[in-house]
Amino acid sequence: MILRAALAHEAVVLAAIHAEAFAPSDRWGADAIALMLDAAGGFGVLALDGAPPFGEEPLGFGLARAMAGEAELLTLAVRPAAQRRGIGRALFGALAGQAKTFGADMLFLEVAEGNLAAHRLYTTAGAMEVGRRRRYYTDGSDALVLRLALRP
């Protein structure tokens, strides 16, 4: 697996991964993804299987933005067939590392209360629960707000 920057012109590929990983009500379209990557402070990381010239299969990606010393994880998605192989953890680590190079001290993220896989990934990476947004998601579930310190 290789990790590299996800680019706005790849938004259609990223949206296809997002559609595989998320329920229909939570899917993001290519236009929204391209806007996030083009926005000030926006960046992304893409995980690929293999390398040129033998082909590169996209496996997952994450988007974040960093501004004024803080960063926010916007989304993280790994194709179902590629899950549980360490790709989500690698993407999260790469996004956190990138946020740090952009000057962020803290990375914030929201995760649905019932999303045990993502919650476990983030907390085992060191993120701590710092708040709750009631009925944040379209299905009425709460979001937990987590914060990862990027510097000691």
Ligand SMILES: CC(C)(COP(=O)(O)OP(=O)(O)OC[C@H]1O[C@@H](n2cnc3c(N)ncnc32)[C@H](O)[C@@H]1OP(=O)(O)O)[C@@H](O)C(=O)NCCC(=O)NCCS
């Ligand atoms: C959450 C998600 C990104 C994890 O990606 P992944 O590549 O499968 O995760 P990893 O293999 O790197 O797992 C890292 C850790 O997360 C936890 N984890 C991941 N999947 C899990 C599952 N199904 N059940 C329990 N814990 C899980 C484990 O602690 C795991 O470490 P371990 O394998 O050493 O036990 C992926 O499941 C996904 O895309 N889900 C749908 C979209 C989503 O919910 N995104 C997050 C929104 S906040």
